[in-house]
Amino acid sequence: MVRTPTTLTAFAAVDLGATSGRVMLGLVRDAATVDLVETGRFPNGPVTAPDGESLHWDVLRLWEGVVDGLREAGRVAATHGVELSGVGVDSWAVDYGLVGDDEHLVRPARCYRDPRFLDVADGVYERVPASEHYAVNGLQHLPFTTEFQLVDEVTGGAGEAFAAARTLLLIPDLITFWLSGRRVAEVTNASTTGLLDARARTWSSALLGRLAAEYPGLGRLPALLPELVEAGTVVGELGPWVRARTGLGPVPVVAVASHDTAAAVVGTPLPARQGDEVAAYVSSGTWSLVGLELDAPVLTEASRAAGFTNELGLDGTVRYLHNVMGLWVLDECRREWARTGDPVDLGELLAAAAAEPGGRTVVDLDDPAFLAPGDMPRRVAHAAARAGQPVPATRAQTARAVLDSLAAAYARTIHQAAALAGVRVTQVHVVGGGSRNALLCRLTADATGLPVVAGPVEAAALGNVLVQARAVGVLVDDDVDDDGGPRGLGGLRDVVAASSDLVRIDPARIDPAR
Known part of the structure; x- marks a missing residue:
């Protein structure tokens, strides 16, 4: 051979x-x-x-x-x-x-x-x-x-x-x-x-x-x-x-697509749009950027009132999304616990959080109270009390409350985006550091009622590299992909998929709206 x-x-x-x-x-x-x-x-x-x-x-x-x-x-x-x-x-x-x-x-x-x-x-x-x-x-x-x-x-x-x-x-x-x-x-x-x-x-x-x-x-x-x-x-x-x-x-x-979310969306193996069917993405890290890739902005008053943003993407696309407070909240909780002399291993914390009852405490993580550094466990507790929800009494309960709240925010945002853009979402792609959080991905699948595809972790770096490779002629636009089309975004995402170990998580229940 x-x-x-x-x-x-x-x-x-x-x-x-x-x-x-x-x-x-x-x-x-x-x-x-x-x-x-x-x-x-x-x-x-x-x-x-x-x-x-x-x-x-x-x-x-x-x-x-x-x-x-x-x-x-x-x-x-x-x-x-x-x-x-x-x-x-x-x-x-x-x-x-x-x-x-x-x-x-x-x-x-x-x-x-x-x-x-x-x-x-x-x-x-x-x-x-x-x-x-x-x-x-x-x-x-x-x-x-x-x-x-x-x-x-x-x-x-x-x-x-x-x-x-x-x-x-x-x-x-x-x-x-x-x-x-x-x-x-x-x-x-x-x-x-x-x-x-x-x-x-x-x-x-x-x-x-x-x-x-x-x-x-x-x-x-x-x-x-x-x-x-x-x-x-x-x-x-x-x-x-x-x-x-x-x-x-x-x-x-x-x-390159120099906003890290724009780079991450390039590095997300989204399937091509089929009619009104699209995939949603969650770039999950310090912030969570949750949305859809569209051909044109949605500038309606309803879109503004719902808090959606139209940021620009590669090849004339629009990233129609909402900023959701991300894993910053959980990271700040861990920093506070470490500062007080009792650090927590992330793996052990997530395992303990997974054993807690789900949906017990869900708070609005978009509250500006979560924006600045500081005593985040206390802020989560105060938010739960203000909302009339059970106040987390342990670190595992605090972590579960944060992750349940994130998953609920993802689901709410994805369904709103689809309604405002006039499309139907068939799956959710989670990329970035949050794609390694199996509990968060499972909770997202259950909250949305949609399959979640997790990975790649390094979506932003992959997107950065692929835009460079195309710019200098290593990936050539007049190549064709498997469908015979030009090697545009779809071609770049074929490379992403071939370079990544993707994990699919099906929801415990299927969204009845699908």
């Missing part, structure tokens, strides 16, 4: 989350499967300013972790006989850095969990109604959306830094700029700012003008917003300083 030599290409995916960042080496074999190797991991988290209240990100520490991870990615790729063919960055949304005339930040990047943002939106809506916002940007109300941060920027005493800035760069665009020297805004993340026209996929001159009229300090904002590019644009090559630090060559830098 004659073996065909394996064609191997390598890409570095920088994936920055709110609690940690990492660099993943993606080894693409024969343009058919991807193996991921972690080459760098580093902590992240909000840093409290000296005033004891405002929160910032230590972006320079993240940058050091990125550089170290890229150096290691190059070394590991070399052991496989290849060099890197691309680098791409994805991260959480809405937060940004203000960059001066050089490459430096004019002040530390603020964190969306900063409590100062909580009351800004109400004042903005008094001047520019929420319905007027939604008709343009299609975003659900979140108190920390970039536009509200910017209003606080110019009205809350930080206007000096704003005036000194030359460019506003969202976090992945900032790292991309430091890697390549080019200032751009990738559209999937830009769509979370509140400043984009969801239909036209461009900065909204109308909304920018309305904001400037109400807040004159924002008059120079259009000049700070960089050129928009679609996911899959090669923006440049690694700059000389980065090459010197990493030992890498002139590797292409690709603007």
